[in-house]
Amino acid sequence: MTRPNVLILMVDQLNGTLFPDGPAAFLHTPHLDALARRSARFAHCYTASPLCAPARASFMSGQLPSRTRVYDNAAEFTSDIPTFAHHLRRAGYHTALSGKMHFVGPDQLHGFEERLTTDIYPADFGWTPDYTRPGERIDWWYHNLGSVTGAGVAEITNQLEYDDEVAYHAGRKLYDLARRQDDRPWCLTVSFTHPHDPYVARRRFWDLYEGCPALAPVVPPIPFEAQDPHSQRLMLASDHAASHVTDEDVRRSRRAYFANISYIDEKIGELIDILERCRFADDTIILFVSDHGDMLGERGLWFKMNFFEGSARVPLMIAAPGLPAGRIDRPVSTLDVLPTLADLAALDLSGIMPWTDGESLVPLARGSGARSAVPMEYAAEGSEAPLIALRDGPWKLVLCELDPPILTNLEEDPHEITNRAQDPACAGVLAALTAAMRARWDLARFDAEVRASQARRHVVYEALRNGAYYPWDFQPLQKASERYMRNHMDLNILEESQRYPRGE
Template identity: 30%
Template sequence: MSDTAKQPNFLFLFPDQWRWDWLGCSGYDIPVKTPNLDKLAANGMRFTQCRTNSPVCAPARAALATAMRYHHCGVPNNGHNLDTSRDTYFKHLRDAGYRVAASGKTDLQKHGIWKGLDGWTTAMGQLGFTQAVNQAGKHDAVNAGTQKPVDPYMAFLHEHQLAQVHADDYKRRGQILSSDRQGNDMKIDPTPSPFSSEHHTDDFCGRAAMDYLKQWAVGEPWHLWVNFPGPHEPYDPTVAQLAEYDGVRFADPVNPGPVANDHQAIRRAYAAMITGIDDWVGRLIDQIQKRGEMDNTYIIFASDHGEMLGDHGRWNKAVAYEPSVHVPLIVSGPGIKPGKQCDALVELIDIAATITDLASLAVPESWDARSLRRLLLEDATAAHRDIQLSGLMNWAMIYDGQYKYIRTDNQADELYDLHADEIECNNLATHLPQIAEQLHERLTQELAR
C-alpha cells in the first residue's frame, strides 16, 4: 500500500496461560475483575470458541507466528526454537513498512534462554521484528541463575540488587522450579511476590510496551505484540493486587486431585495477576487514545493456552482438556460493530492471517491460518471452520463444534460431548464408536495434509 498513513496499527495483547472463561465478560459466574477487557469486548467482538493449536508456550507461539498448525510449525515442544528461516506474519508486516515490535515473553527462541540484556538478538530480527524487549519466561530467567542475567528483566533486577530476592522467592516456592510439566497434581504456593509493581515482571513488560507507544512517530504503521509473562505460574501477584480479592470466593476445581491445596487462595492469586494485566490493557489503550490513533488501530486480546487450575487434578497446561486448550479472543477496531459475539470455530493461528488481511496484505495460500476478516467486518455468523485441531507430542485433538475426540499414543481414545458435558467427565468413546471413528478418520486426514 503506497499511502502508509492509511495502514492500520495493531496492538496485540498476548498474556501467557489465561483461561478462556476467566474474563468478566465471559458469561461464566467467575468473580474475576477485568473492566478494561470487558470494555474492549463491549466495543468489539468476543469469540467464544477459540482454541490453541498446542497448549504449551513455544509450540503455540510458533504456530501463531508461522500461521501453521502444530504439526506444521516446526516446534514440537519447549525444547525447540522456531527456525528463523521460516515464513512468519511478522516478516510480511515488516516488508510492508510496519514497525514490528514485541515486549515480554515471546518464547519464539525459548531453547537456550539467552535473550540479550536489552531484549534484542539477531534471531528476533531474522524472525521479522524491527524492535523488541524480549524477556525470558518466569522459570527460564531464574533457572539461569543470579550471577549472569540472560534477559532484560533479570538485568533490570540486577541493577536494583533484587535478582537474588527473585531467585530466593522461587526457591522458597519449592515446586515451581521442579514442577511437573505435564501438569499433574502438585503442591502449590500462591503467596504474593516480594516485589511491588515497580519491579514485577508483568509491569516490566507493560512499561516496555508503553515506551514504544510514547516514542514512535504518529502516522507510521506499527504492530506491537505485548507478551505479559503472567498469569502463568508461579501465582505471584503483588501484595496490592492480591488485596483486591480479599474475601472473594471462587468455585472450587472440577474433580480435584488428592494433593491438599488451598484452592481458594490459588484462584485469588490467579485472578489478581489477571486484574493486574487488565490494568495495563487500560493504560496502553489510553496511550493510543492520546496518540489520536484509536480510529486506525485494531486491538487484539488472546492467550497462547489456558490453565488447568486444579481441574481434573491438574495444573498448568499440556493436555487436551478445555481449561488447557480453550483460549480467550477479543478483537476491536475500525469497522467492527460493538458488542458482538461470534461462536464460530476459530484457531489461534487465525489471528496471524487476520492481521495480515486487515493490513491489506496478501494472505499466503500455503498458510493453515484463515482470516477472520469476514466474521469481524461483515457477518459474525458466516462459515469459518468445521473442525479445530490441537496437539502436543503424543496426543492430537479434533473438535467439530459438539464432539471432542482425543487420540493419545498407547492410551484409550477419548470422546466428549461438550454440549452435554462441558467439564469433560464422561468419556463416550466406547458408547459412541461411530462418531469416534469418524473423527479419528478426519483427524488422520488433517494430520496427513
C-alpha cells in the same frame, strides 16, 4: 492506501473458560470489560498446542507444531518460517515486541524490527524432553506443585518485575510512535507472563478477591487411578505424590491467579489510555489473546499440557475499525490470528496460504463465514508420544497411539466428565472424526520426527555447554548516545521533535 496500526496484547496461561463472553462477572477487570464491549469476542478459541513455545510459534506463523517443528519449550523456531511480523513488515509496517515470546534458537526476532526487552525464559535446548526415557521427571525444570502449595502474596517477584518492565517499555514505545517521526503504520506486540504460575500476587489485587465465589474448582479432584492415561502422566510429571495440596492451597492459588488477571488488566488499561491520548484509537486494531490456559485445580490437574477446556481454550477478542462487536460461538484457533490480521490490513497471503493451518476470522465476525474443524497438537513434557485433538461442532476427539480415544460433547457436557468413545450411540461420530484426523495426521511419522528432533538437540546442547558458552538469549541494546540530549544534537530541534502533541 492507509493501513491500520495493530496493538497485540498477549497474556500467558489465561484460562479461556473465564472469558465466556468477555471477562467473567466475578473478575475485577474494568479495562478488559471495556475492550470486550467493542470487540468481536470468540468464546471458543483454542490454542494450537497447550504449552508456551509451541503455542507461540503457531500463533505467530499460523502453522501447527508438526509444521513449525516447535514441539516443546526447547525446540528451535527456524528463521525461514514467515510470521505475522514478517508479513506486516514486508507490507511497510514497523514491527516491535515488548515481552515474552519464548523463541528458542539464534533468531530472536522472527520478523520484529526491534525487541524492547529480553525474554523471561531461556532460548537454548536445555529443556528438551526425552521420549527414550518415559516417565522420568527432570526435576530442575519440570513443573511441580510448589506453585500451588506456595501460593500467596508478594509485592515483587521475578514475574512481576518482568511484566512491570514489559509494560513500561511498551508505553514508552507508544509515546515514541505518537511523535510521528516514522510515517509507517506499526504493529506493537506486548506479551505479558502473567497470570502464569507461580500463583503469587500483589496485596492490592489479592484483596479484590476476598470471598470470591470461584475459589473452588467446579470439578473436584479425580483420583489418580481414575484419571485418563495422559492426565496420569501429567500428574507424575508434576510430582503430585510429593506434594500434599490442601483445599486452602487450591483456594489461595486460584485467588492469586484471579488477582494477577486484575494486575494485567491494569497494565492493559495503561497502554490503552496512552493509545487514546496519543490519538491512535480510531485507526488501531487491538487484539487480546493468550497462548494457552491453566487447569487451576479442575479434576485435580494444574497448569496446561492437555486438551481439556481449561488448558486448551483461550480468550480471543479483536477490536478493529469496521469489525462488528459481538459474541461468536463457532470454535476457532490462535492459528487464525495471522490470516485475520492480514485480512484486516489488506495483505495478500495467497502465495503462502497452502502452508498455513489458520483461517481468517473476518468473515465469521461479519456473520458471513464459517471456520472448519479446529486442530491441536501436543508433543512435549508429560507425553510419551504425540497427542492430537480436533474440535468439530460440539465434539472434541483426542487421539494418541498410546491411549484410548477421548470423545466428549461440549454442548451436553461442558466440563468433559463423560468419555463417549465407547458409547454405541456415538460410533458414527467417533468413526467420522477419527477418519478426518487420520487423513490430516500421520502419527507414526509425527512421533519419529519428534524423537529425531529431541535426539539432535540433546547432542547439540551438551556440545554447546562445553568450553566457551555463547547464549542465544536476546540482549536489548540501547544507544545511550542517541537518547535524551547529547552534544551532536540541536537542543531546539530535539525538544520540538520529542513533543506530542505539538503546538498545543
